[in-house]
Amino acid sequence: MSTAAQNVPTPSLVIDEERLDDNIAGMAAFAARAGLALRPHVKTHKSVEIARRQVAAGAIGITVATISEAEVFATAGMTDIFIAYPLWLDDDKARRLREILQITPLLIGIDSVEGAARLASGTEGLTNRLSVLVEIDSGHHRSGVSAAEAGHVASAAAGLGLDVVGVFTFPGHSYSPEKRQAAAADEMHALAAAVAALAGEGITARIVSGGSTPSVEFADASVLTDLRPGVYVFGDAQQWELGTCSPESIALTVLATVVSRTPERVVADAGSKALAADRGAFSTGFGRLLDHPEARLSAISEHHVTITGLECAPGTRLRVVPNHVCNAVNLADAYVVMREGQIVATWPVDARGRNI
Amino acid sequence: MSTAAQNVPTPSLVIDEERLDDNIAGMAAFAARAGLALRPHVKTHKSVEIARRQVAAGAIGITVATISEAEVFATAGMTDIFIAYPLWLDDDKARRLREILQITPLLIGIDSVEGAARLASGTEGLTNRLSVLVEIDSGHHRSGVSAAEAGHVASAAAGLGLDVVGVFTFPGHSYSPEKRQAAAADEMHALAAAVAALAGEGITARIVSGGSTPSVEFADASVLTDLRPGVYVFGDAQQWELGTCSPESIALTVLATVVSRTPERVVADAGSKALAADRGAFSTGFGRLLDHPEARLSAISEHHVTITGLECAPGTRLRVVPNHVCNAVNLADAYVVMREGQIVATWPVDARGRNI
The missing domain is CATH 2.40.37.20 (D-serine dehydratase-like domain)
Structure with missing residues (x-):
């Protein structure tokens, strides 16, 4: 079975399996010590095999970015799936989302009343199978609402019949050598304020989700309940x-x-x-x-x-x-898996190109 | 058959078919007026359908970057294929290249004596089915040898039994608003010097190939015989x-x-x-x-x-x-083709991910 690395065609994605397993175990142990649930973001690896190893090591579920990623992992039998993205449902996406909800319940992000309204109407009859988290902008200035607006969006979503279970953020401004710790502080501050805003509307945030790979070491369990780092499984430049x-x-x-x-x-x-x-x-x-x-x-x-x-x-x-390993992985159809200098497996990049 | 664009899931690649056909016809007419042969680079679109339209409009063949792209287009029946890359043949690539050579003759780039030697030994028994072009560095400083070295590489390749038919360059430094014309001048100067260097070794450059999309308008038919632009079919930002x-x-x-x-x-x-x-x-x-x-x-x-x-x-x-449209296309599995606001076809990105 084993073949020397010299025969791998180039360019190819190569996994060092021992390091992968060490990284998976390390983050699981960190989350357990911190008293935080781990829902790793699988957009990094797009691999059912790796997601299964993350769950086997203690992750309570997974995070995805798109409906088509959710399709791949739900079909493969993964259950606790969080689509951490403010979906805008057109008719086709609504149909596909309903099909996934028939397989497994979902957590889904929202960041606008309009988006929440489409989510509610697009999943009619299955809305009880989904829970929503309000996305908060903690300083990255991408999607997400301010903590001050979070109460309004949460309250409106609840009024539309959606089960609002919490808040999440991506502190993308942690991708700077001097700003990692400050971004983590922004993240905790914004999430705490958003939790308070929801409470002001009578909504309890049971899930408070954060944690990019650069900021995760500063995670504060007095604010967070969940981490969803992605890149840590592989690392990158x-x-x-x-x-x-x-x-x-x-x-x-x-x-x-x-x-x-x-x-x-x-x-x-x-x-x-x-x-x-x-x-x-x-x-x-x-x-x-x-x-x-x-x-x-x-x-x-x-x-x-x-x-x-x-x-x-x-x-x-x-x-x-x-x-950026997430974008490199999305370019390939398969991983070559090496252990002690020998090829021991090839794994498909199951969700390669599933970005719609 | 027709469906409104509103139902296309996002994000999706969408082709405006009339513009595509206009761009194909426009470059074919330009090359014909200039008296130059056109071998468009299909790494841009990776589509058999589009390559066929380019050939139908007058292209004498196509250019590819990898052995796996050549596999796709040779299997689809394209014949005059130039792999414009200094291939380094390992055992697996040599085997795959021999399989293509059994379908169609190839033009292949070289830029070192070592690479030429592997090409000769790796295609043993089929070496008469390939012709080589020496890659020249005309100022982009990527692969390619100087014009002064071109004679040495060409002569060594000929001594290895390879049929040296010409020279080629990619003036990538044309990707700068102020440098397009100067890069085209560098390209012509370097190619002319390389042709002279080959002549000094008694080798006639029958093919002199250049022409990035930004520099092609300055093509000089007193130096060039061939153009191989790619991006022109689509354009990009x-x-x-x-x-x-x-x-x-x-x-x-x-x-x-x-x-x-x-x-x-x-x-x-x-x-x-x-x-x-x-x-x-x-x-x-x-x-x-x-x-x-x-x-x-x-x-x-x-x-x-x-x-x-x-x-x-x-x-x-x-x-x-x-x-950069070439990299965007490589991320998708299919094109949605529109004409007058209606979907008229979907075309596969046949060589998506065929980058090995």
């Missing part, structure tokens, strides 16, 4: 450069081959169609090399990544750490 | 902002729905898993809105794009022009 993970814990790399070289640079075959084109303001480049931390990925195009600070011959294989 | 296409010619958009709104911004459901995360130094944001050119796509995450300068209600549908 963003987390490495944020200081949220060490390179020794990174469980996913894109295996690449050097195809071209000059005295100034080498070029490998993992471009933006393998790594994705993400680059944060704080990033040193378009990813990192796991075994050559001093090298820099200075440019990327679809099928080329240009590397400086590395000398090697054409044909050399490199383990590239993508900047 | 990069080309729009470079001034290479007008918004009225853009044939592909990502249909999105507004899911969230505050007084400062709206958020729609086309994030980096639908648009890709590309952003050039010259870009105004993470894409553009075709119908609201004044709006700015100021931030992107996987399932959200944040838009400023636009007021609209939740549920509004927007036509988003991705920055």
Whole structure:
């Protein structure tokens, strides 16, 4: 069964299974110590096998971003599923959502009265199978309402017949080396204020959900009940450069081959169609090399990544750490799973492209 | 058969078929007027249907980036295929390349003696079915050798039994508003010098291939024999902002729905898993809105794009022009094809994910 890594075609997603299991166990232990429930975000890995391992390690359920991700994981038998997104239901999405609700109850995000009204009307007859959480903007300024508005949205949703069970936020402004702790403080402050706003309307927030991977270590169980980090299962170059993970814990790399070289640079075959084109303001480049931390990925195009600070011959294989692992995973159909240098399995990226 | 656009789920890739056909016809006419052969790069669309239209309009063949793209298009019956990439053949890639060569002859890029040697040994018995072009670095500083080195690589490749038929370059530094014309001049200069270098080794460059979409209008038929632009079939926000296409010619958009709104911004459901995360130094944001050119796509995450300068209600549908259409197409499984506001077909993205 086992095959040497040298035969893996490039570019390919490669999982270090021991590191993956360590990361899953580590976050589960952290949540248990903190007294918090864990509903990991599976948009990172889109894999039923990995979601099952997260649940086996203690996660009480999973978080997804889209109806089509929920379809994949509900069909695979996962039960406690949170669609942490302010869905806007058109007729087709309403039909698909009703089909999922016939398989399993759902938690769903809302951030407007209009969206809540469509959710209620679109799930008629099955509305008792869903619970909603109001999304709060804790400083990332993406979707979500202010804590002050949360009471109004919650109250209106309840008036529409929806079961309002809590609040959630994504502190995306934690993706900055100096701001991780401050973003976590913003997150706790906004969620606490939102809980109070719901209470003012007579609604108890039983679920208070937060926790991006960069901010999770600052989670405050006096405010939160739930964590839903995603990237921690693999780590990536963003987390490495944020200081949220060490390179020794990174469980996913894109295996690449050097195809071209000059005295100034080498070029490998993992471009933006393998790594994705993400680059944060704080990033040193378009990813990192796991075994050559001093090298820099200075440019990327679809099928080329240009590397400086590395000398090697054409044909050399490199383990590239993508900047944003969620987007890299979504580009591939399968993972190659390695243990002790041998291929032990291939796993499908079950929800690859299920972004609708 | 026809269905209104309002029923298309979001985010989805939508083609304006009339614009697509106009763009295909326009480039074919340009190449014919210039006396240049057209081998369009199909990595942009990854669609057999669109490649067939390009050939029907006068393209003499197609260009691909990977062996797996070549597999898709050769199996579909395309014949004149150029893999414009300095392939490094491992055992698996050599086996797959031999299988393609049994279907159709190929043109293949080389940029090193080592790569050429693997190409010769990996295709043993079928080497007479392939021809090679030496890749030249004309200023983009990615793969490719200098014009001065081209003679050495060509001569060594010929000595290995490969049929060296020409040179090619990608002037990627044309992706800058002020540098398009200068990059095209670099391209012509480098290719002319490379042709001379091959001649010095007694090798005639029968094919001299260039032409990125931004530089193609400056193509000089006294140097070039072939063009291989890709993006022109659709256009995208990069080309729009470079001034290479007008918004009225853009044939592909990502249909999105507004899911969230505050007084400062709206958020729609086309994030980096639908648009890709590309952003050039010259870009105004993470894409553009075709119908609201004044709006700015100021931030992107996987399932959200944040838009400023636009007021609209939740549920509004927007036509988003991705920055880099090649990477957006590679994220989807199918195109929705519209003509006069009606859906007339869906086409598979045949080579989606075929990047190995």
